[in-house]
Amino acid sequence: xxxxxxxxxxxxxxxxxxxxxxxxxxxxxxxxxxxxxxxxxxxxxxxxxxxxxxxxxxxxxxxxxxxxxxxxxxxxxxxxxxxxxxxxxxxxxxxxxxxxxxxxxxxxxxxxxxxxxxxxxxxxxxxxxxxxxxxxxxxxxxxxxxxxxxxxxxxxxxxxxxxxxxxxxxxxxxxxxxxxxxxxxxxxxxxxxxxxxxxxxxxxxxxxxxxxxxxxxxxxxxxxxxxxxxxxxxxxxxxxxxxxxxxxxxxxxxxxxxxxxxxxxxxxxxxxxxxxxxxxxx
Numbered sequence: 558x559x560x561x562x563x564x565x566x567x568x569x570x571x572x573x574x575x576x577x578x579x580x581x582x583x584x585x586x587x588x589x590x591x592x593x594x595x596x597x598x599x600x601x602x603x604x605x606x607x608x609x610x611x612x613x614x615x616x617x618x619x620x621x622x623x624x625x626x627x628x629x630x631x632x633x634x635x636x637x638x639x640x641x642x643x644x645x646x647x648x649x650x651x652x653x654x655x656x657x658x659x660x661x662x663x664x665x666x667x668x669x670x671x672x673x674x675x676x677x678x679x680x681x682x683x684x685x686x687x688x689x690x691x692x693x694x695x696x697x698x699x700x701x702x703x704x705x706x707x708x709x710x711x712x713x714x715x716x717x718x719x720x721x722x723x724x725x726x727x728x729x730x731x732x733x734x735x736x737x738x739x740x741x742x743x744x745x746x747x748x749x750x751x752x753x754x755x756x757x758x759x760x761x762x763x764x765x766x767x768x769x770x771x772x773x774x775x776x777x778x779x780x781x782x783x784x785x786x787x788x789x790x791x792x793x794x795x796x797x798x799x800x801x802x803x804x805x806x807x808x809x810x811x812x813x814x815x816x817x818x819x820x821x822x823x824x825x826x827x828x829x830x831x832x833x834x835x836x837x838x839x
Contacts, residue, residue: 562581562582562621562622563579563580563581563582563620563621563622563623563626564580564581564582565580565626565627565628565629565710566578566579566580566591566626566627566628566629566707567579567580567588567629567631567833567834567836567837568628568629568630568631568698568833568836569630569631569828569829569830569831569832569833569834569835569836570607570611570630570631570632570633570636570694570829570832571633571635571636571737571738571828571829571832572602572603572604572607572633572635572636573595573596573602573607574593574594574595574596574827574828574829575592575593575594575607575610575611575614575829576590576592576593576594576827576829576830576832576833577590577591577592577593577614577616577833578590578591578830578833578834579591579616579620580837580838588834588837590830591616591617591618591620592614592615592616592617593827593829593830594610594611594614594829596610604636604691604693604694605693607636607694607697608693608694608696608697609697611697611698611700611701612697612700612701612704614701615705616705623705623706623707624706625706625707625708626707626708627707627708627710628698628701628702628707628708628709628710629710629711629836629837630698630709630711630712630713630836631713631714631715631718631832631833631835631836632690632694632712632713632714632715632832633714633715633737633738633740633828633832634714634715634716634735634737634740634742634756635740635756635758636690636691636694636714637688637689637690637691637714637716637756638662638665638666638673638688638689638756639686639687639688639689639714639716639742639754639756640661640662640665640686640687640689640754641684641685641686641687641751641752641753641754642654642657642658642661642677642684642685642686642687643657643661643684644657644680644681644682644683644684644685645657648681649681651679654677654679654680654681655675655679658670658675658677658687659675661687662675662687662689670689672691672692672693673689673690673691673692674689674690674691674692674695675687675688675689676688676689676690676713683750683751684750684751684752685751686716686717686720686744686751686754688713688714688716688717690712690714695712698712711836713836715735715737715740715742715795715832715835716735716742716744716756718835718836719735719794719795719816719835720733720744721839722794722816722817722835722839723792723794723814726792726814727744727746727792728746728789728790728791728792729746729748729749730746730747730748730749730788730789730790731745731746731789731790731791731792731809732744732745732746732772732775732789732790732791732792732809733746733791733792733794734768734791734792734793734794734795734800735793735794735795736793736794736795736796736797736799736800737795737796737797737828737831737832738796738797738828738831739758739759739760739761739762740756740757740758740759741756741757741759741763741771741797742754742755742756742757743755743756743757743771743772743775745775745779752779753775753778753779755775755778757771762797762798762799763799764799765801765803765806768799768801768806768807769806769807772791772806772807772809773807776807789809789810790809790810790811790812791806791807791809791810791811791812792811792812792813792814793811793812793813793814794813794814794815794816795816795831796816796826796828796831796832796834796835800813801813816831816834816835817839
């Protein structure tokens with residue numbers, strides 16, 4: 558049985574692993590690992606494998622007073638599809654904004670958004686981020702919570718969790734880079750408005766030169782003028798070991814903001830654990 562009173566459960570999911578943590582009520586108590594899943598590296602990772610494994614996930618030891626405990630789930634950005642939506646001129650009401658997000662999804666990915674759950678910080682006058690989660694994955698998570706008697710509090714990609722943590726520090730003109738393991742999400746702002754977003758699944762941990770190349774590609778993709786406009790800056794955050802420490806990257810003033818968490822380097826923890834911790838209190 559868990560050694561302390563549990564405030565909430567934190568679940569982190571990558572394409573090839575998952576970790577369930579117990580967050581204690583007492584701030585001085587350590588976060589406890591309740592269960593961990595790692596899939597056969599010889600088999601190609603898949604959403605179906607992850608969903609099947611989640612159905613069997615259970616704490617190794619019983620949790621005291623587990624009924625209706627909130628379950629907070631953070632997904633690797635590669636498990637979701639996140640994109641920028643420009644609301645139509647004169648948009649009125651949530652239905653019209655949802656239709657705009659669904660149309661943007663179909664335009665970007667060449668398929669219907671029906672097998673996906675669309676969520677967003679809906680805005681009628683400015684561009685906003687919409688996140689699409691596979692219904693199959695959401696149903697697996699809801700089934701897990703129902704089986705264990707927990708309450709599914711929220712499901713969000715790392716982008717959303719990290720954005721909420723570092724929001725005041727995000728450059729109004731420049732880039733936010735979020736890195737976990739081999740997933741990188743780049744968010745571009747111009748004059749305080751969203752201008753671009755892309756999630757990349759990297760073949761390996763990138764070095765500084767490769768990160769600079771990726772930024773240059775995104776600059777071209779977002780039609781940013783030749784040379785970085787003055788005043789641009791870059792903020793890196795996440796749990797990846799390869800987040801750069803350089804003061805400039807691709808000619809842009811750069812800094813890295815570590816995510817708060819237990820003592821020790823975030824990069825030393827498994828990616829699913831890093832993702833779980835990103836769903837903890839700010």
